[in-house]
Amino acid sequence: DTGVSQDPRHKITKRGQNVTFRCDPISEHNRLYWYRQTLGQGPEFLTYFQNEAQLEKSRLLSDRFSAERPKGSFSTLEIQRTEQGDSAMYLCASSPLAYNEQFFGPGTRLTVL
């Protein structure tokens, strides 16, 4: 399968714990996006990488959130001191630089108890 993959698919954690999610984009896709989707809503943009550079962050991305893409391939999204309001589906998408199609992974569903 050469699509976007995300790990883990599900994560249950207690409030106050740190969590980290991983995204492996489609090979050679320069662009990588993170979105968050809550129940009954459309996905909301969180952050964008072009290769290893993080070029845009949403106001939704509080100081507790950090994302990296150290070698321009996979990316990680870390949430520190999780809160119940962080419960959502976290989606990763990738795209070639020269094209405008964004391909989404299956998402990581986070539940904060």
Add this chain to the structure above:
Amino acid sequence: GEDVEQSLFLSVREGDSSVINCTYTDSSSTYLYWYKQEPGAGLQLLTYIFSNMDMKQDQRLTVLLNKKDKHLSLRIADTQTGDSAIYFCAAGGGATNKLIFGTGTLLAVQP
């Protein structure tokens, strides 16, 4: 900021055509997308249209864009039960092409 709106629910009978509508506010949106999401699954890109086009057809799917009214529609011909899902409209553009999504339209196909 950009806002994208969709009706929440559409019910059709199998074999009929479905039309899902979307409006957006940012006239500088360059690309407009339709995604499908089935329960528990990620987003599947169905099609997209460049803002200087009026129409795009891809098998059973027809996208119509009225740029003056900032209105986008997705027509699904011969709707099947497997088409039951949530359909999201999204607008993109700019240097990053980040997508702004609508709240989604739940399409229910009755046998």
